[in-house]
Amino acid sequence: MNTVANTYNKAALINGRKDLQLAEALTKVSPEAQKKTRAKAEEFEAMFLNSMFSQMTTGVKGDGPFGDTPGTGVWRSMLTDEYSKSFAKSGGIGISNDVFRTLILQQANRAG
Numbered sequence: 001m002n003t004v005a006n007t008y009n010k011a012a013l014i015n016g017r018k019d020l021q022l023a024e025a026l027t028k029v030s031p032e033a034q035k036k037t038r039a040k041a042e043e044f045e046a047m048f049l050n051s052m053f054s055q056m057t058t059g060v061k062g063d064g065p066f067g068d069t070p071g072t073g074v075w076r077s078m079l080t081d082e083y084s085k086s087f088a089k090s091g092g093i094g095i096s097n098d099v100f101r102t103l104i105l106q107q108a109n110r111a112g
Helices: 003-011 020-026 031-057 070-089 095-111
Strands: none
Touching (some): 020 095, 031 095
8 A cells, every 4th residue: 555545544543443534535635734734623622721721720729839829820821831732742632633524524525
């Protein structure tokens, strides 16, 4: 099997399962567009995770890195931002896969 077909087959796995509709759509969308779409999907998941992580730490009071001072508030927001990006890049909770699939199917429909 050639390299292009291998790339499509690997990309057409969503949450460990083959997705024939996605596999067909990937043949209609350029590799550059696929790469951009994957990055945007991961960015979306990172934003969602950042919101969740921020909510998890809003009620924390006291001393230490998650304390309730102006300096730790800024530090905490930067930390949650980096955590969310890291989580999304390493697979996240699956949101980016569904967003990627939806966007690719839309692009393929527009391409004809």
